[in-house]
Amino acid sequence: MNTSIDIIMLVLIVTNLLLLGFSQLKSCIRTVACQGIALGVLSLLVNEDGFTVWSVVMSGVVIGLKGVIFPRLLLGALRETNARHEVEPYIGHMASTLAGFAALAASAWLCSRLPAFPGRVTPLVAPVAFFMVFVGLFVIVSRKKAISQILGYLVMENGMYVFGVVILREMPLLVDLAVLLDAFAAVLVMGVAVYHINRAFDHMDVDQLDTLKG
Amino acid sequence: MILSLISLAALMLGGVLVVLTKGAPVWSARAGVASAVAGCVCGCIAGFQALVGGRTESLEIPWSVPGGALHLALDPLSAVFLIPITGLGALCAIYGAAYFQGHRDAKGVALSWFHYNLLVASMIGVVLARNALLFLVAWETMALASFFLVSFEHGKATVRTAGWIYLIACHLGTAFLLALFAILGERAGSLDFAAMAQSGAALPASVSRWAFVLALLGFGTKAGYIPVHVWLPEAHPAAPSHVSALMSGVMIKTGIYGLLRMLACLGAPAPWWGWCLLGTGLVSGILGVLFALAQHDIKRLLAYHSVENIGIITIGLGVGCIGLSYGAQGVAVLGFAGALLHVLNHAVFKGLLFLGAGAVLHGAGTGDIDHLGGLLKRMPVTGVTFLIGSAAICGLPPLNGFVSEFLIYLGAFQGVASSPGVVVAACVAAIAGLALIGGLAAACFTKAFGVIFLGEPRSEHAVHPHPASRGMRVPMLALAAVCVLIGLSAPVVAPGLANAVAGAMNTPPGAARAGLNAAVSPLAWVVGVSAAGLALILVLAALRKRLLAARTVGAAGTWDCGYVRPTARMQYTASSFAQPVLDVFPLARGTRYRQVQPAGVLPAPVSFSTETKDLFRNRFYEPFFKRTAEVLSWFRRAQHGRVQLYVLYLALALIVLLVFGLK
Numbered sequence: 001m002n003t004s005i006d007i008i009m010l011v012l013i014v015t016n017l018l019l020l021g022f023s024q025l026k027s028c029i030r031t032v033a034c035q036g037i038a039l040g041v042l043s044l045l046v047n048e049d050g051f052t053v054w055s056v057v058m059s060g061v062v063i064g065l066k067g068v069i070f071p072r073l074l075l076g077a078l079r080e081t082n083a084r085h086e087v088e089p090y091i092g093h094m095a096s097t098l099a100g101f102a103a104l105a106a107s108a109w110l111c112s113r114l115p116a117f118p119g120r121v122t123p124l125v126a127p128v129a130f131f132m133v134f135v136g137l138f139v140i141v142s143r144k145k146a147i148s149q150i151l152g153y154l155v156m157e158n159g160m161y162v163f164g165v166v167i168l169r170e171m172p173l174l175v176d177l178a179v180l181l182d183a184f185a186a187v188l189v190m191g192v193a194v195y196h197i198n199r200a201f202d203h204m205d206v207d208q209l210d211t212l213k214g
Numbered sequence: 215m216i217l218s219l220i221s222l223a224a225l226m227l228g229g230v231l232v233v234l235t236k237g238a239p240v241w242s243a244r245a246g247v248a249s250a251v252a253g254c255v256c257g258c259i260a261g262f263q264a265l266v267g268g269r270t271e272s273l274e275i276p277w278s279v280p281g282g283a284l285h286l287a288l289d290p291l292s293a294v295f296l297i298p299i300t301g302l303g304a305l306c307a308i309y310g311a312a313y314f315q316g317h318r319d320a321k322g323v324a325l326s327w328f329h330y331n332l333l334v335a336s337m338i339g340v341v342l343a344r345n346a347l348l349f350l351v352a353w354e355t356m357a358l359a360s361f362f363l364v365s366f367e368h369g370k371a372t373v374r375t376a377g378w379i380y381l382i383a384c385h386l387g388t389a390f391l392l393a394l395f396a397i398l399g400e401r402a403g404s405l406d407f408a409a410m411a412q413s414g415a416a417l418p419a420s421v422s423r424w425a426f427v428l429a430l431l432g433f434g435t436k437a438g439y440i441p442v443h444v445w446l447p448e449a450h451p452a453a454p455s456h457v458s459a460l461m462s463g464v465m466i467k468t469g470i471y472g473l474l475r476m477l478a479c480l481g482a483p484a485p486w487w488g489w490c491l492l493g494t495g496l497v498s499g500i501l502g503v504l505f506a507l508a509q510h511d512i513k514r515l516l517a518y519h520s521v522e523n524i525g526i527i528t529i530g531l532g533v534g535c536i537g538l539s540y541g542a543q544g545v546a547v548l549g550f551a552g553a554l555l556h557v558l559n560h561a562v563f564k565g566l567l568f569l570g571a572g573a574v575l576h577g578a579g580t581g582d583i584d585h586l587g588g589l590l591k592r593m594p595v596t597g598v599t600f601l602i603g604s605a606a607i608c609g610l611p612p613l614n615g616f617v618s619e620f621l622i623y624l625g626a627f628q629g630v631a632s633s634p635g636v637v638v639a640a641c642v643a644a645i646a647g648l649a650l651i652g653g654l655a656a657a658c659f660t661k662a663f664g665v666i667f668l669g670e671p672r673s674e675h676a677v678h679p680h681p682a683s684r685g686m687r688v689p690m691l692a693l694a695a696v697c698v699l700i701g702l703s704a705p706v707v708a709p710g711l712a713n714a715v716a717g718a719m720n721t722p723p724g725a726a727r728a729g730l731n732a733a734v735s736p737l738a739w740v741v742g743v744s745a746a747g748l749a750l751i752l753v754l755a756a757l758r759k760r761l762l763a764a765r766t767v768g769a770a771g772t773w774d775c776g777y778v779r780p781t782a783r784m785q786y787t788a789s790s791f792a793q794p795v796l797d798v799f800p801l802a803r804g805t806r807y808r809q810v811q812p813a814g815v816l817p818a819p820v821s822f823s824t825e826t827k828d829l830f831r832n833r834f835y836e837p838f839f840k841r842t843a844e845v846l847s848w849f850r851r852a853q854h855g856r857v858q859l860y861v862l863y864l865a866l867a868l869i870v871l872l873v874f875g876l877k
Contacts (some may be wrong), residue, residue: 090858113876138866141858149857 001123004045008050009124012162013104016135016209020096020156025147030149031072036066036156043165062161065180070154070187074147077191083145083196090141103134104158125162128143138148150187157183186199218288218342221300222335224227224253228736229331232324234522235569239320246327246553250307250334257338263521264293268713272344275618281405282347289718292341294554295471298561299464303334305689306463309569310456312685313576326366329764333359333460340468346395346405351442353391353468357384360465363457370604376445378451383445385443387435391472394428396729397421397477410479411720422480426487429476430494437557439528440498443521447505450517451581455572458513462520463565467557470527477535478720485636492640494530494645499525499735503654504799505834507661507792508826512571512581512793515662519607522651523560527553529644530622533629537639538719547729548625550715554575557616559700563615570600573686574666577679583665583788590667593679597667597685599694604659604696607654612744614700619648620740621708624733661791705738705762723758772870787825804829811831 015035022028040211047055076086091099109132114126136156140149157179164176198204228249264271272287290295307330313324336359339352361384365377399405401421402413417425436443446466450458477483502521509515530553537546573596574589575581590597606613609620609778622644629641671677680691700707709730717721774780796805811821851861 019273110872110876137861141862141865 001176005042006122008038008042008045009122011035011126012128012132012158015154016132017100019096019139019151020100020135022069023093023209025084025145026075027072028148028151030128032154032158033067033071035155036070037063037150039066039158040163046165046207052130061180065184066154069184070104073187074150077194081147081194082205083147085202091147096142097140099138100135103138104131107131107134123167129159129162132162133158135159137156144205146190146197150190153190154183155189177209215273215286215288217263218286218338219273220294220877221253221255221257221260222338224249224256225331225335225338227280227446228253229328229739230792232328232331233450236321236324236798239324239379242324243320243327245313246324246331247307247311250327250331251304253331253426254300254304254334256305258304259797260288261296265290266710269677273431276814277345278350279347281399282405283408284341284348284764285344286348287344288342289717290713292473294339294711294714295341295464295467296559297842298467299334299337299553302437302460302463302561302565302693303337305668305692306355306460306565308455309459309572309686310454313454313456313572315683315685319549320433326363326457329359330457330460333457334365334851335467337465337468341471346399346410347470349759350391350395350786353472354388356465356468357381357388360449360457360461364453364461366454366457367452369795373452375743376448380445380449381433387432387442390428390432390435394425394432394476395590395768397425397428398476401772407475410643414479415479417481423484423820425476425480426484426490429473429480429820430490432493433469433476434470434494435465437473437495437524437528438498439500439524440521440522442760443498443502444828444831444835446520447514447517447828450520450568450619451511451513455513455568455575458516458579459568459572461566462517463561466520466524467527468508470524470531470553470557473531474718478718479587479677482612483535483539485536488532488535488537488539489627489640490533491528492530492644495525495530495532496509496643497525497653499647500654501527502652503658504796505826505828507654508789508796508805509790510583510824512574512583512662512666513568515658515743516567516571519655519658520560520565522655523556523607526619526622526648526651527560529553529647530556533622533625533641533644533679534719537625537629538788540634540637541630542637543725544636544729544732545625545633545836546714546719547726548621548628548733550718551726551733552618552620552622552625552641554718555621556615559606559618559697561615562696562700563694566603566690566697567607568598568685569690569693570596570603573682573690574600574679575687576680578675580673580675581680582587583662586666587669587672587782587785588667589671589679593681594692596682598689600667601663602611602694604699606701608656608659610656610700611740612698612748614697614704615641616740617701617704617737619652620704620737623648623734623787624736632735634748657792657795658699661788665786665788665791669785670716672782672785672787702741704741705734708733708737728772758821793824802846804832 002151007026012035015031015038019028019031019035022031040059043062044051044055044059089096104127107127111126133156136159137154139152139155142151143149143152161179164179194204228246231249232246235245243306267289268406270289272285274286275284277284310327310330310581313515315325319321333356336352336355338350340356343349361377361381364380365373367373368377393848395405398410398414399418402405402409404410414422428637429736431442435445438446446462450462453461477487496862499522502518502523502525506515506518511517528551528553532549534546534549534553536548537543559687570583573593573775574586577593577596578589580586606615609615626644626648628642709727712727712730713723715730716726790840805824805826807822807824810818812820812822814820
């Protein structure tokens, strides 16, 4: 069981690093979709009682939302706009990948200082969760396209989901579903917003939106 | 208690009804007015019951808010404030309905009734609340409701500015109150006023000192003490007239109420508190009336008179506190009684004057005194009631303003006659100050009434004003009648305040009753003489009418020394009338004269105008806030509009906190 959780963790790390390295927005979206599917599998694996109906439903919902619906929405928004690449991010793709490694190391250090988590956890889980939150924040801060920012938000949310599903396993199903609904609403709103920003300004570069400030 | 609860419920339900029916603005406004009047009448009855009966009724319901409790109580001190709030509230609602008749913004008018009801309800809440948290909620609701009422005509830039100044002043004041309640609540272990009053006696001087200063600043901002009065001359002219009447007549008094309520929670007053109140009162009174004298806008003039009258009330409080702390009970009773009665009286005559000013504004279309004139013939009811209000505010017998000032005088003279040296000094200062204020107020209202209502119209505005409708006349007549009534029934009214005075002084009512009974016989004398004078005037007027009945009365030009083209513009103007008085005071230097002198044999058109800006606003607040804005604008560099960097700030802050928490 622990081995399979660790494999998922590795998948998450790799997808994060890929996300930092890709410049094609389409590839970025697909990477995040892979991450979503990995999360769905993870929520199936961590269950101590084996496969119950609820855990299957839960993982189905997660895979459906994060693996299928979100990417569809975002790819749809991308099609409406004519942006294909993340051009000139504040931090280059190579440097971003290196920063990703640094973030991984920082998360590992941070988790070594934190008090031990309860429950059956492999030593990888907490650092990976932190790592995902950091990567999400990093993407939000360093990228200019609004779509990238949504992806950053999703990755951050995924990181919290890892925490929730593995470390705080007592979290009731209802809360999980509510969080998912939240994320869904947020992505929907942001997808629509991107579409409208693009329509109104003919671009979706967040760095050019500062003329709106009061 | 039941009646005051019904009153609150009626006001609030009326407000809700207004919002629900805003689709039909006419009916919505009617619902607002009707509920306001109904609620106010119930509240007024409750107030009289409590004041006369001298009982305290209370109601306490637990509230889930930490430290809060829905603790309401109606005692005689609250009743003294509840009566004018509800009485003036009802009359102003009736007036407002007529004032807004045919207003083009029907929907805005309807919604203004929601805020009106909320304002009256929150004022009632302020005087009934016995828990600091509940008090603050009511206090802030009052500030917000009145802010929306002040900004009723928010299409005008001046009104918006006035609204903002008012809102900022209110919140700065509340900041002091928060600190005050935090200090007292921490000492008492509860935010209940009763607990605060109990722990008040044991308060060390170092704490009560600061608590007093905070109360004076916090409540003083609402009351309008100089120098924290700056919002008054802006907000009162901006608001619709019935709202100015309500705000100036009663809302600013909640500041006095709060001060009195808190004084009871601070233990025995230190001597310097009385001095401080007396000084504040003298400064506010004298400067207030001087600023008023220099104004050309009628509502702004009246606003400055509110500052002056708050000053008079505070002189009374100061005399009372000094009497208390030096053990001169009689002086204290008369000082507090004068102050409390002036609260009531000022509500009546200032309400009347603002309603009269509203009628002038509504009828002539301008509030600029120098554009008016001769309105007494064209708007007789407004003119006569305004005259009664003017005489009352100047403190002339036999009207109500005289009675309350007379009580303060009486207290001060008693202090001069029978007390140690320090008290004598304070009382002499109070007497001199009151006399000066009274004289200047008389000059100011001679100017206001004379220029607006006498003589000939100075501009087209005043030639054909449309007279006040019945809905506007009735409240003015009622208030004028109350002015006369309180004036003539002073020997009955004054002892009736005994319970409230005892509440303000935190003593059993026996002493207050004895002190006030001693004042009855001089009051009876004064009232008797002035009633005789009044009767004489009425007899003479009747005689004149009778003598003139059979003759023709014609109007002709005044003899003008042979000059053939006199015009109405040759009359005294507001500024020329006030100039000799203002020249005596150094404050006149704040007046800016703009003039083009005639030159040559055939001079070009010339002009002359004066403008007196508020000294404190110009010299202190504007530079202060400008400098603050400059300093704070440095932070705008962090406000660059880049979403990424905002997120970075947040993330960095969180990470730093996390790492910091690990160590």
